[in-house]
Amino acid sequence: MSTAVKNQLRVCLLAIKYNIMREMLNRVTFLTNIGFMILNNATFILQWMILFHIKEDIGGYTMREVMLLWGLAASTFGLSRIFFARAFSLPDLIVSGKLDSYLVQPKNVLLSVITSATNTSAIGDLLYGLILLCVFCFSLKRLFLFLLFTVTGAVILAAFALLLGSLSFWFLRADAFAQHLMNSFISFSTYPDGIFHGAARFLLYQVLPVGMVIYRPVHVMVDFDMGSLARILAYTVLICALAATVFYRGLRRYASSNLMEARM
């Protein structure tokens, strides 16, 4: 690995470390944010207990598999907002001209932007996913796959947010569109894919990356398939390349608002 890449990674990790340290300044708020996010997510177990009380099989999933699905969705969502929180609020930076301070830094602009914020409650999401895995369906092999898919899912999710957010370089109201698509992603990702048919299934596997972030990984964890694993890894690389290309294309159109801002 070249020194430049190593340096860049070190800078990114330091940025995330300082983001978290900044959030930890108020320890009570930091801990309540994490603890309550875990509780907040746990309320949905009740929803699934009731649904499985009515029917034993929902879209080909049992309670254990739905918990695996929920765990992966929470962990993926959490990890992406711990490491790349700013990818989800990129339109705000573009529209209000706040990218200036990143452009003058002697490091990679894209990585500097997306790692410049951390969402504290996302730590609760990440932990909740791991807790669900340990409680409902733990095995060493599954833990390894779960961690791998949490990383690929977080990267795909951030890349998807970056792609949608970059539309703001061209369209002024793209932020609302991006927000609604991200909300749709969350709505779909916590329900079994077996309940969706036809056009909805096509949308989930071909348009929104829910299939590659959640559904396919869950199928691989339940019934291992090397081909699916390879497809997920290839998709991760492809969507990252596409998101970076679109971001840098858009950056050429970026106009500063002469906003004076210091990043510390």
Added chain:
Amino acid sequence: MNRHLGIRKYRVIYRSVVMESLQYAASIAMGFISFAIIIFVFIQLWNYMYSSPGELIAGYNKAQMIWYVMITETIWFGTPSQVVTRQVAGDIRGGNIAYLMGKPYHYCLYCLAKYTGGWSIQLPMFALSALGLGIVFVGPLPDLSPLALLAAVPVVIAGITIDAVLRLCISMISFWIEDSNPFQWLYSKLLLVVGTLFPVEIFPAALQPLVKFTPVYTVCYGPAKLIVDFSMEKYLEILLAQALYLGAALALMFYLYGKGVRKLYVNGG
């Protein structure tokens, strides 16, 4: 205190927010995308759960169950709660409340007037959108009478107001600890999971009386149940529960606000 009670000033605040919301009607309409997708997910879920449309689950047939969820989701999406959650917590944390509490209105009633102005435009827009989605994907609600629909209107308004007052109470926690957001999450999830996704009858019989004591009964279940399956006995029961809940919630709100402002510490600047 008396200088805070005149209704006219709150009417002016309400009207100004209504006018403002009308300016942003197109932005509100963008919210239909997320709303339609949530409704679509629930339609798919309940289509899967029911083996046949005539099957009964907890006394509800498929159309009634989907309409129940659509009504509760309409109330959920149609009431922009940030005025009584994030904005109040932000005012307290940022110190803006020190400026607002000196105005000739009661801060809590001012927030409620703003909140009411916000949903007065948004809720009817989402209700129309839900009506369209429901008729296309589920079909008309069986046995719906216009009289029942009319009778449910005050119950819907009371439910939304109780919800706002309770959210305001939670936001006031910011007087004591910096961030009240985590408490809002828990309250929202209680409403969402226990009240919005299912009717009370779906819970085990032993739990149902307990659920009736939670805000779920007056905020979500009451309005939706009366529209889906109206009965005079249920109507009076829900109205009584709402009156009691609203009284208690308002008393708590004024108490917490009174206690909180005495604790207020303002930095100069």
